[in-house]
Amino acid sequence: MGQLNQFLPFVLMFVVIYFFMIRPQQKRAKQEKEFEGALKVGDKIITKSGLHGKVAELAETTVVVETMAGKLKMERSAISMELSASLAKK
Template sequence: MDLNLFLRQFGPLIFIFIIFYFLLIRPQQKRDKERKQMLGSLKEGDQIITIGGIYGKILDIKDDIITLEIGDKVKIKVTRTAIGNVINK
């Protein structure tokens, strides 16, 4: 098969894949890396928001279970992946 014919037939498909990679796949990988870093750097005393919208303060971290204080004497336990964002370190 001639190289010129190959590029005419598969060139647009290769170009579309490259566009998808830079517009969709690469940014998602970057967000995933930043989220893993944020979850790995959690520590006691951090103010957080869960993915369910609950604001709280981290009281204790044991493996994958985080104890949050969400009000006066109200404590809940959530998994590490339930943390959506750190408000104040």
């Protein structure tokens, strides 16, 4: 019983860390993957660096974005899910 009482705080700490840090991070990563997969030609997007544009072409891991300055090829992961969603709501 004494050994269990010594070990219990470590188990509780791990459970708290899992539910407040690890699990939300995994959920967010899953949402971002779904967002990247749901992109289609014509979607208006904002990149994580702040570039605004419209999706012109899609490839497996890359996307061609049409901006005022021309077309740019970038990774799908460079597109911000939050900023693009706020742009779509407007």
